Amino acid sequence: MSDEIKHEWPLFEVFVRAKRGLNHVHVGSLRAADHEMALHHARDLYTRRNEGVSIWVVRSDDVVSSGPGDKDAFFAPSGDKAYRHPTYYAIPDSVPHI
Amino acid sequence: MSFDDAYDALTDHDDDTRWAYGTGFADPLAGVPTAVPDGVDPADLVAYSLMLGDDALVMSHRLQQWVTRAPELEDEMAIANIGLDLLGQARLLLSRAGEVEGAGRGEDALAYLRDPAGFRNVRLAELAAEDFAHLVAHLLVFATWRLALLDRLSASRDPVLAAIGAKGVKEVTYHREYAAGWVVRLGDGTEVSHARMRAAAEAIEPLAGELFAPHEIELRLAAAGVAVDPATLRPEFDDVLTQVHQLATLPPPPARDAVTTSGASGRDGIHGPELAEILAEMQELARAIPGGAW
Numbered sequence: 001m002s003d004e005i006k007h008e009w010p011l012f013e014v015f016v017r018a019k020r021g022l023n024h025v026h027v028g029s030l031r032a033a034d035h036e037m038a039l040h041h042a043r044d045l046y047t048r049r050n051e052g053v054s055i056w057v058v059r060s061d062d063v064v065s066s067g068p069g070d071k072d073a074f075f076a077p078s079g080d081k082a083y084r085h086p087t088y089y090a091i092p093d094s095v096p097h098i
Numbered sequence: 099m100s101f102d103d104a105y106d107a108l109t110d111h112d113d114d115t116r117w118a119y120g121t122g123f124a125d126p127l128a129g130v131p132t133a134v135p136d137g138v139d140p141a142d143l144v145a146y147s148l149m150l151g152d153d154a155l156v157m158s159h160r161l162q163q164w165v166t167r168a169p170e171l172e173d174e175m176a177i178a179n180i181g182l183d184l185l186g187q188a189r190l191l192l193s194r195a196g197e198v199e200g201a202g203r204g205e206d207a208l209a210y211l212r213d214p215a216g217f218r219n220v221r222l223a224e225l226a227a228e229d230f231a232h233l234v235a236h237l238l239v240f241a242t243w244r245l246a247l248l249d250r251l252s253a254s255r256d257p258v259l260a261a262i263g264a265k266g267v268k269e270v271t272y273h274r275e276y277a278a279g280w281v282v283r284l285g286d287g288t289e290v291s292h293a294r295m296r297a298a299a300e301a302i303e304p305l306a307g308e309l310f311a312p313h314e315i316e317l318r319l320a321a322a323g324v325a326v327d328p329a330t331l332r333p334e335f336d337d338v339l340t341q342v343h344q345l346a347t348l349p350p351p352p353a354r355d356a357v358t359t360s361g362a363s364g365r366d367g368i369h370g371p372e373l374a375e376i377l378a379e380m381q382e383l384a385r386a387i388p389g390g391a392w
Contacts, residue, residue: 009170030172033283040276041172044179 011060012038014045016052022097024056035059126265127190127258134198135255138322143256144199145218145315146325148208149365150247151191152219155209157240158184159376160226169230176276180237183269190262210384214373221364222305224372231284231291231298238277239302242338243309245270246331255323278342285346296348303351310335313365
């Protein structure tokens with residue numbers, strides 16, 4: 001066995017869409033050698049119980065995220081602006097996903 | 099579909115499968131008539147259902163033995179899923195055998211209380227894989243053959259076998275894809291993986307001959323439009339294996355002779371010591387505690 005074989009596979013993030021018309025939701029992560037294998041693994045790990053009709057996988061390395069240090073500058077300013085919420089409208093009963 | 103309301107067209111209101119766990123399960127045999135088709139000997143239908151059911155049951159057990167031993171957690175799940183799919187096919191087929199037999203033996207009695215000589219699986223299913231390359235080579239041969247078989251079985255005159263075939267096609271399509279993906283990956287991989295994949299493929303190939311040797315029961319039922327003559331599966335099988343080997347940079351599979359193990363085969367209940375070992379493990383609990391339930 002060469003050392004090369006012992007390298008760990010890269011991490012992928014998995015997003016599953018439960019139904020046509022809904023959005024993909026992050027469900028977890030897994031390791032795989034490449035995107036194709038990641039898709040197979042995602043199918044085997046995250047859709048065993050009828051959870052989905054579509055899967056996205058993306059390399060975790062490729063996800064750019066906000067850090068804890070950005071919290072105040074990013075999110076605090078929206079905390080006191082209730083007028084941005086659409087709570088002043090009546091939502092029709094026939095609109096289920098808002 | 100309603101066009102009055104854009105949201106209505108996109109969402110379902112008749113179930114609760116919206117988020118984490120789906121519950122939209124379907125019974126593959128719902129509404130399927132269970133009468134034995136005209137002109138078919140029920141004993142033949144029982145034996146044939148056992149053949150296909152035992153193939154799935156024994157192969158499923160071999161796959162289950164990889165749980166906790168697979169090289170990666172993700173592949174362990176994949177192998178367990180495939181084993182479970184085959185176990186599901188075995189349950190339907192053994193239940194059908196028990197139902198047509200009419201002697202009060204259900205799927206459990208048939209799985210747990212028969213001796214090796216009563217099992218009609220092909221001997222290929224019994225093989226123990228000594229490493230992961232052998233496992234995927236074994237699975238590729240088994241799944242390629244079974245997919246071709248189930249695909250044709252879905253046109254059977256027996257509505258139960260047809261429904262089981264149609265359900266199985268979707269499952270085994272994935273099994274074949276999984277196995278082929280690994281054979282290509284290892285074959286077209288490093289020098290080490292190529293050598294081990296090639297050795298595994300060469301070890302399994304001579305055993306594929308029996309898959310295409312028709313048993314007299316299969317021939318009788320095939321003539322009645324109920325079963326599949328396995329000899330007809332060879333062109334598709336050879337095509338698929340040749341393609342996979344080409345992508346995997348492995349030598350093409352050799353031309354196979356239809357000769358089998360000196361006339362008698364797994365289909366007749368002639369098995370190697372591997373099946374006895376599998377059954378000792380599979381049946382131990384059911385035999386130790388007869389009728390036990392938990």
